[in-house]
Amino acid sequence: MRSLLFVPADDEKKLAKSLSAGADALIVDLEDSVALAAKPRARQIAAEFLAAAAKSAEQPLLIVRVNPLAGDLTDLDLDAVMPARPDCVMLPKSLGGASVQQLSVKIAAREARNDLPDGATQIIALATESGEAIFGLSSYRKCSRRLAGLTWGGEDLSADLGAQANRLGDGAWAGPYALARNLTLFAAAAAEVAAIDTVFVNFRDAEGLRAEALAARRDGFTAKMAIHPTQVPIINEVFTPTDEDLAKAEAVIAAFAARPSAGVVAIDGEMVDLPHLKRAQRVLARATGASVSQSERGRG
Ligand code: COA
Ligand code: MG
Numbered sequence: 364m365r366s367l368l369f370v371p372a373d374d375e376k377k378l379a380k381s382l383s384a385g386a387d388a389l390i391v392d393l394e395d396s397v398a399l400a401a402k403p404r405a406r407q408i409a410a411e412f413l414a415a416a417a418k419s420a421e422q423p424l425l426i427v428r429v430n431p432l433a434g435d436l437t438d439l440d441l442d443a444v445m446p447a448r449p450d451c452v453m454l455p456k457s458l459g460g461a462s463v464q465q466l467s468v469k470i471a472a473r474e475a476r477n478d479l480p481d482g483a484t485q486i487i488a489l490a491t492e493s494g495e496a497i498f499g500l501s502s503y504r505k506c507s508r509r510l511a512g513l514t515w516g517g518e519d520l521s522a523d524l525g526a527q528a529n530r531l532g533d534g535a536w537a538g539p540y541a542l543a544r545n546l547t548l549f550a551a552a553a554a555e556v557a558a559i560d561t562v563f564v565n566f567r568d569a570e571g572l573r574a575e576a577l578a579a580r581r582d583g584f585t586a587k588m589a590i591h592p593t594q595v596p597i598i599n600e601v602f603t604p605t606d607e608d609l610a611k612a613e614a615v616i617a618a619f620a621a622r623p624s625a626g627v628v629a630i631d632g633e634m635v636d637l638p639h640l641k642r643a644q645r646v647l648a649r650a651t652g653a654s655v656s657q658s659e660r661g662r663g
Contacts, residue, residue, distance in 0.1 A: 364388055364424060365602035367559065368589045371396035372427075373405035378412045384592040385599060388424035389416070393440050394431070394455050395519075402436065406443035413447035424450045426487065431456035432465055445473035450485060451511060456519070457488035459499025460506025467507045485511040487559065490550060491543040492519035500546050503554040514559035514588060515547040534571055548583050560584040566591035576601040585649060604650045612643035 368386035397405045427449045430436035486509040517540040521529040529540045551558035560579035563572045587598045618628045627636040
């Protein structure tokens with residue numbers, strides 16, 4: 364899974380368009396992009412869309428972003444969408460592993476009620492939306508078998524901090540948000556789940572998006588969220604291993620296969636040892652798997 368496109372759940376036109384955007388996953392949003400008064404209608408549209416999308420020719424992963432556990436809307440959201448069998452639920456304003464466990468219990472009850480296998484629905488947590496959430500980042504490891512990915516956000520976090528801005532003049536993330544981003548990467552590695560980079564809100568700036576996606580891939584993120592269909596092809600391209608990446612990875616694997624007892628080998632004048640082999644195996648896994656189930660982290 365490389366690209367995840369957000370679509371406001373109360374916007375039937377965008378929902379219809381989203382299926383052909385080429386995104387690996389769609390995030391049907393019941394939270395921040397839907398006004399409070401529009402939520403009941405959005406829930407109903409989301410359920411109808413999920414049911415129809417499951418039968419369409421395009422088969423993106425279907426994710427629903429529910430409202431945060433701290434309010435009283437999460438149960439209503441799940442009641443409406445779980446009969447339509449989303450692949451995954453995105454949890455905003457997550458505070459740590461305990462939040463994921465709490466959502467997991469709610470999901471499990473609805474899986475039972477809707478005759479779905481226990482554990483069929485995965486969870487992606489938005490893990491940095493408040494100062495408090497930052498301190499929960501170490502608690503995701505082994506919190507739930509449903510947890511498939513962690514992602515982060517700079518908008519709600521800046522509101523919680525009372526910041527004037529979250530980006531510097533040149534577009535780079537200001538210190539607190541760069542820290543949140545980097546800690547998400549560590550938290551995802553610790554939890555052995557996919558690390559998903561946040562949205563790039565300036566959807567007319569293709570070059571800015573590309574640069575941010577390239578930096579994310581360089582550092583270990585395997586996917587990025589999108590808010591506009593034009594962002595999807597750029598994200599897909601950046602997070603798809605190139606032929607050169609694949610050739611390099613295959614060369615590393617071949618070098619170790621040729622000398623099974625070696626701990627270290629040389630390729631084109633460069634030292635290659637176990638971490639390089641692990642990285643090469645991940646590149647190949649990424650090239651073959653498009654599922655949310657973090658196959659590149661080895662949990663399957
Ligand atoms: N999914 C599907 N289609 C989308 C889309 C999306 N996220 N964003 C835009 N489109 C469609 C528009 O409906 C429009 O369709 P049309 O050509 O048939 O009229 C086309 O793409 C071009 O859109 P454009 O005019 O460039 O943008 P806009 O002003 O209509 O919308 C946003 C801009 C930001 C409001 C819109 O992209 C959006 O709603 N994004 C998602 C927001 C969201 O979910 N946020 C929560 C997470 S941060
Ligand atoms: Mg938000």
